Amino acid sequence: MTESRHEPPLRGPSEHSIRDQIVEAATEHFGHYGYEKTTVSDLAKAIGYSKAYIYKFFDSKQAIGEVICANRLAELMQVVDAETAAAPNASETLRRLFLALVNGGSNLFFHDRKLYDIAAVSSREHWPSAQQHCEHLRLLIQRIIREGRESGEFETQTPLDEVADGIYLIMRPYANPVQLQHNLEQAPEAADLLSTLILRSLAP
Amino acid sequence: MTESRHEPPLRGPSEHSIRDQIVEAATEHFGHYGYEKTTVSDLAKAIGYSKAYIYKFFDSKQAIGEVICANRLAELMQVVDAETAAAPNASETLRRLFLALVNGGSNLFFHDRKLYDIAAVSSREHWPSAQQHCEHLRLLIQRIIREGRESGEFETQTPLDEVADGIYLIMRPYANPVQLQHNLEQAPEAADLLSTLILRSLAP
Incomplete structure (x- = not known):
């Protein structure tokens, strides 16, 4: 696991690294609260991104x-x-x-x-x-x-x-x-x- | 399957045949409504016996x-x-x-x-x-x-x-x-x- 999401990026993060950040945070979040009970809204709240922003990178929770x-x-x-x-x-x-x-x-x-x-x-x-x-x-x-x-x-x-x-x-x-x-x-x-x-x- | 429970017994039914009747009716009832969702009370109502009477023959639903x-x-x-x-x-x-x-x-x-x-x-x-x-x-x-x-x-x-x-x-x-x-x-x-x-x- 990288620690990148705890450090503000020097330049704007690439799409790739934002995807990684979302996946990393989601892994932690699902790992605590379970996959089936968590909605994308819950996840967005926990990560500090908007739901719409997450949907830019992923079509669905799945x-x-x-x-x-x-x-x-x-x-x-x-x-x-x-x-x-x-x-x-x-x-x-x-x-x-x-x-x-x-x-x-x-x-x-x-x-x-x-x-x-x-x-x-x-x-x-x-x-x-x-x-x-x-x-x-x-x-x-x-x-x-x-x-x-x-x-x-x-x-x-x-x-x-x-x-x-x-x-x-x-x-x-x-x-x-x-x-x-x-x-x-x-x-x-x-x-x-x-x-x-x-x-x-x-x-x- | 016997049809005995639809006919009134000539003499008092033996314990054995009452057990059989309960099992037969329970098989039909669980077969319709499922085992896990059915209580002994539901079962008693459906069979037309009292719950207490069923408990004379079986310790539990299990x-x-x-x-x-x-x-x-x-x-x-x-x-x-x-x-x-x-x-x-x-x-x-x-x-x-x-x-x-x-x-x-x-x-x-x-x-x-x-x-x-x-x-x-x-x-x-x-x-x-x-x-x-x-x-x-x-x-x-x-x-x-x-x-x-x-x-x-x-x-x-x-x-x-x-x-x-x-x-x-x-x-x-x-x-x-x-x-x-x-x-x-x-x-x-x-x-x-x-x-x-x-x-x-x-x-x-």
């Missing part, structure tokens, strides 16, 4: 929520990428991916509950940010399978798409915020058990 | 809901048992089990939405009826794995519990009413794809 959500999901995927980068092989990459998704989602749930709720709304309402996140995850799984096939760790008989879609479906209840909340308690054990089952299904 | 839920889950499992009984081998039994769970849950959702909601409450609040249903499903999976091991269809290296728990976890998002509603659209395809993945993991 448009602001989208950016917050995309930022948060990008952060989560950075953690996931970092956790999986050093894995010695494709099997271990898959295990670490599953666990990192569960841990990232649980952290968000327990430490940033209101932002977790935005992620849940985005998923329930099929926002582009949520869709892109799913697509990112699906491609990541495909890449890992491809690597494991090239190294001889995984079987190569089943069509790649079919394998990746199946694994994605197994991970989704733990990656998707709407569903993760029903699975939180046993999520780390489930990630372990299900990774092992997935790896058995991938054996050459 | 106690009535429990019986309704257990009945409905038993019906679902009867369908599941019938669908899987004629399968020629353990692999096909597993496939049919998964599909029957999805179809049974979807039917309940689309044709008996208010009773689906009771099942969701029972699952969310860990009622004994929901717990028993999970346990039943878990044992059924174990039985199928055991049969497939005996017939040589499935590998025998992995501990039985581990295999069964993993499969149960994969099926749960489609068997559990709280989660199925987020997965309804693609549930039949998912059941197919995931059955295939599970069977690959079970290959000897």
Whole structure:
């Protein structure tokens, strides 16, 4: 997070930085009061801008929520990428991916509950940010399978798409915020058990 | 459903049949108005018994809901048992089990939405009826794995519990009413794809 909005800009701030300021303030505000209960008027009051001014930069409350959500999901995927980068092989990459998704989602749930709720709304309402996140995850799984096939760790008989879609479906209840909340308690054990089952299904 | 409550009993009805009458009427009432919004007073008025009389047979609204839920889950499992009984081998039994769970849950959702909601409450609040249903499903999976091991269809290296728990976890998002509603659209395809993945993991 930048601290720019607490310092008056030397020259007029660019459109880009005003957008950033609005998103940053909205992240804080939604993070306290929740996304669904807050109106753009509430937000405008809290930030000290007029509602009309905010609407110059964002078409709707959802448009602001989208950016917050995309930022948060990008952060989560950075953690996931970092956790999986050093894995010695494709099997271990898959295990670490599953666990990192569960841990990232649980952290968000327990430490940033209101932002977790935005992620849940985005998923329930099929926002582009949520869709892109799913697509990112699906491609990541495909890449890992491809690597494991090239190294001889995984079987190569089943069509790649079919394998990746199946694994994605197994991970989704733990990656998707709407569903993760029903699975939180046993999520780390489930990630372990299900990774092992997935790896058995991938054996050459 | 019996029609007994529309006919005056020849002799005084047994406690058992009064309980049945209350459950039957409550099933109809909750089925129309929902479980969560209905009080025992509403129910008493609708049935034509006093609230105090109902409390002679059931400690609470939940106690009535429990019986309704257990009945409905038993019906679902009867369908599941019938669908899987004629399968020629353990692999096909597993496939049919998964599909029957999805179809049974979807039917309940689309044709008996208010009773689906009771099942969701029972699952969310860990009622004994929901717990028993999970346990039943878990044992059924174990039985199928055991049969497939005996017939040589499935590998025998992995501990039985581990295999069964993993499969149960994969099926749960489609068997559990709280989660199925987020997965309804693609549930039949998912059941197919995931059955295939599970069977690959079970290959000897």
